[in-house]
Amino acid sequence: xxxxxxxxxxxxxxxxxxxxxxxxxxxxxxxxxxxxxxxxxxxxxxxxxxxxxxxxxxxxxxxxxxxxxxxxxxxxxxxxxxxxxxxxxxxxxxxxxxxxxxxxxxxxxxxxxxxxxxxxxxxxxxxxxxxxxxxxxxxxxxxxxxxxxxxxxxxxxxxxxxxxxxxxxxxxxxxxxxxxxxxxxxxxxxxxxxxxxxxxxxxxxxxxxxxxxxxxxxxxxxxxxxxxxxxxxxxxxxxxx
Amino acid sequence: xxxxxxxxxxxxxxxxxxxxxxxxxxxxxxxxxxxxxxxxxxxxxxxxxxxxxxxxxxxxxxxxxxxxxxxxxxxxxxxxxxxxxxxxxxxxxxxxxxxxxxxxxxxxxxxxxxxxxxxxxxxxxxxxxxxxxxxxxxxxxxxxxxxxxxxxxxxxxxxxxxxxxxxxxxxxxxxxxxxxxxxxxxxxxxxxxxxxxxxxxxxxxxxxxxxxxxxxxxxxxxxxxxxxxxxxxxxxxxxxx
Numbered sequence: 001x002x003x004x005x006x007x008x009x010x011x012x013x014x015x016x017x018x019x020x021x022x023x024x025x026x027x028x029x030x031x032x033x034x035x036x037x038x039x040x041x042x043x044x045x046x047x048x049x050x051x052x053x054x055x056x057x058x059x060x061x062x063x064x065x066x067x068x069x070x071x072x073x074x075x076x077x078x079x080x081x082x083x084x085x086x087x088x089x090x091x092x093x094x095x096x097x098x099x100x101x102x103x104x105x106x107x108x109x110x111x112x113x114x115x116x117x118x119x120x121x122x123x124x125x126x127x128x129x130x131x132x133x134x135x136x137x138x139x140x141x142x143x144x145x146x147x148x149x150x151x152x153x154x155x156x157x158x159x160x161x162x163x164x165x166x167x168x169x170x171x172x173x174x175x176x177x178x179x180x181x182x183x184x185x186x187x188x189x190x191x192x193x194x195x196x197x198x199x200x201x202x203x204x205x206x207x208x209x210x211x212x213x214x215x216x217x218x219x220x221x222x223x224x225x226x227x228x229x230x231x232x233x234x235x236x237x238x239x240x241x
Numbered sequence: 242x243x244x245x246x247x248x249x250x251x252x253x254x255x256x257x258x259x260x261x262x263x264x265x266x267x268x269x270x271x272x273x274x275x276x277x278x279x280x281x282x283x284x285x286x287x288x289x290x291x292x293x294x295x296x297x298x299x300x301x302x303x304x305x306x307x308x309x310x311x312x313x314x315x316x317x318x319x320x321x322x323x324x325x326x327x328x329x330x331x332x333x334x335x336x337x338x339x340x341x342x343x344x345x346x347x348x349x350x351x352x353x354x355x356x357x358x359x360x361x362x363x364x365x366x367x368x369x370x371x372x373x374x375x376x377x378x379x380x381x382x383x384x385x386x387x388x389x390x391x392x393x394x395x396x397x398x399x400x401x402x403x404x405x406x407x408x409x410x411x412x413x414x415x416x417x418x419x420x421x422x423x424x425x426x427x428x429x430x431x432x433x434x435x436x437x438x439x440x441x442x443x444x445x446x447x448x449x450x451x452x453x454x455x456x457x458x459x460x461x462x463x464x465x466x467x468x469x470x471x472x473x474x475x476x477x478x479x480x481x482x
Contacts, residue, residue, distance in 0.1 A: 158481035165443035165478050177467075202406035203469060211467035218459045226418075226452035228444055229481025230474040237406060240399035240470030 002076035003027040004220065005068055007055050007112050010037035012181035013132075014081030015045075016213035022047035024217070029068050031055075032082075055082045055108030058115075065115040069123075077128040077169075078116040079216050080109045083149075085183050090144045098145045105149035106156070113160060117169050126168035128220045131157050133175040133231055135238045139200075150175075154231055161229030170228035172219045177235025179207040203236030243368075244268040244313045245461065246306065248296050248353055249322030251278035253422025254373075256286075257450035258320050261458045263288040270309050272296075272323070296323045296349025297341075306356035318369040319357040320457055321350040326424060327386030339386050346390035351397055354412070358405055367409025369461045372398050374416040374472055376479040380441075395472055402470035411469040413460045418476025419447040444477030 004021055008014040010032035018028035022045045030045075031053035032038040038050035049071060053064045068075050084104045088097045113129050120127040136143060137150035157173040164171060178184055178197045184206075187193050198204055215234045218224055233239050245262055249255040250271025259269040259282065269289045273279035276293030283291035290312065294305040309316050327342040329335070354370050361368040377384065378391035395414060402412040419425055419438050428434045429447070439445055456475040459465055474480045 158478075161478045161481050162443045166445045170444075202403045203467065204406070207467040214464035214466075215459075215468065218464060223455035223459060224475075225455070226444065226448040226477050227456065227473070227475050229478035230476075232468070232473055233471045234467050236467050237399075237402050237470040240402055 001025055003072045005029050005078040007031045007080050008082030010041045013209045013212045015041050016209040017079050017216050019045050020213050020217050055112050056103045058111035061111040061115040065119045069119055075119050079130045080112050081132055082108055085146050087143050101145040101149045106152045117164055128170045130216045130219050131173045133173045135175055135177045135235045158229050165228045173231040174215055175231050175233045176212045177238040181209055200241050201236040201238050242266055243317035244315055246270045246309050246319040248272045251282045253450045254453050255322040256282050257454035258457050259286050259289050261454040297344040299352045302352040303356040306360055310360050316357055316360050320371045321353055322373055323349055327384045331385050342386035342390050347393045350394055362408050370412040371457050371460050372414040374414045376418045376476045399470045414472045415456045416472050416474045417453045418479035421447050442477045442479050
């Protein structure tokens with residue numbers, strides 16, 4: 001029975017990760033910007049607990065982990081789902097937009113993971129952390145700030161696995177394709193965009209949050225005990241074309 | 242309850258795959274170039290059966306798959322563990338020794354998978370194929386023939402995944418690092434070699450066959466329903482550095 005912090009856990013993939021962890025007897029702590037949404041998710045799942053967390057604040061990340069440890073007696077890992085997606089073209093990119101994407105997707109991921117790793121190491125334990133990349137890390141999709149942020153997350157997977165694997169913390173990433181969540185609504189609103197993605201996806205469909213969550217749960221589990229520094233695509237084959 | 246052909250079933254990883262499949266109620270058919278070794282391996286696993294198969298012999302691949310279908314009524318997947326190493330460097334390698342490695346590692350994966358896919362398509366149901374790459378496909382470790390053959394297997398994974406997606410067949414590969422099997426015995430017993438390999442492995446230990454089998458188990462399962470054309474490193478972080 002392991003305790004995991006799920007950032008961005010109130011909706012989409014994060015919520016589904018929490019649900020599947022609870023189903024196998026683990027304790028998911030749902031963390032989101034909006035406490036009410038976090039609490040609603042935890043109540044709906046019927047297990048674990050909730051808290052509010054702005055991942056762009058490193059001190060808040062450390063404080064959240066301290067709450068998890070106090071509340072549940074320890075922490076065994078995290079799934080860093082908190083992230084933003086927006087289109088802004090290369091020609092029109094503003095510093096403020098790029099800064100926001102990097103702060104949430106990169107800095108938020110880094111300091112969530114760091115806070116969790118520190119707590120695990122301080123307790124002399126072992127753990128597993130999953131970061132969220134995207135097919136966009138390796139394939140241009142027309143969203144330069146998002147793609148840049150996810151490329152950075154993949155480098156983080158490798159660096160953090162180098163930093164922590166020997167001390168017992170595995171760090172891996174998931175690279176989803178187009179998944180049926182609120183985050184992809186903007187992209188899915190344009191039939192031409194969807195057409196282009198589906199032509200680039202051998203399975204010819206979008207993914208369900210449950211499918212991505214199942215891969216994250218595998219990476220958290222002991223079945224993945226020799227998997228570290230890896231990015232697992234859950235994309236219907238998007239990266240192969 | 243899936244019937245899965247496992248080539249290299251008499252070996253370290255193949256045997257671990259067979260045990261994992263049997264434990265979860267699937268039917269592993271262990272194939273080995275040495276028929277008696279296949280029989281011994283299957284006898285040690287409740288629910289497993291055996292078939293002799295020289296994967297380098299294309300006709301034998303089709304025969305073995307046919308035998309599985311005749312014996313068990315169906316085939317739902319194949320795991321291609323059968324592989325040989327090569328010891329020649331690029332200045333001394335001969336066409337014959339390159340051919341030998343390619344015929345076992347590349348042809349032996351393609352034509353077993355092809356025979357299985359033909360049977361699954363004819364039966365009108367989908368299935369799952371897991372091929373074996375290795376960290377050596379992406380890093381020079383001193384066996385050009387082995388690395389070349391496995392690089393080809395990675396490309397093959399994508400080709401099969403794209404072509405067979407419309408038939409409901411997912412195709413993925415596992416990429417192990419150093420694993421505790423007879424194939425790595427000599428390296429393990431040579432301090433200079435194992436020292437260099439561990440210096441390149443963030444987890445600072447070699448993998449156990451069951452850890453590699455666990456990734457195979459995930460890829461074969463419904464938890465990986467949106468995963469195809471993926472290469473999943475299970476290497477203690479070898480490819481991250």
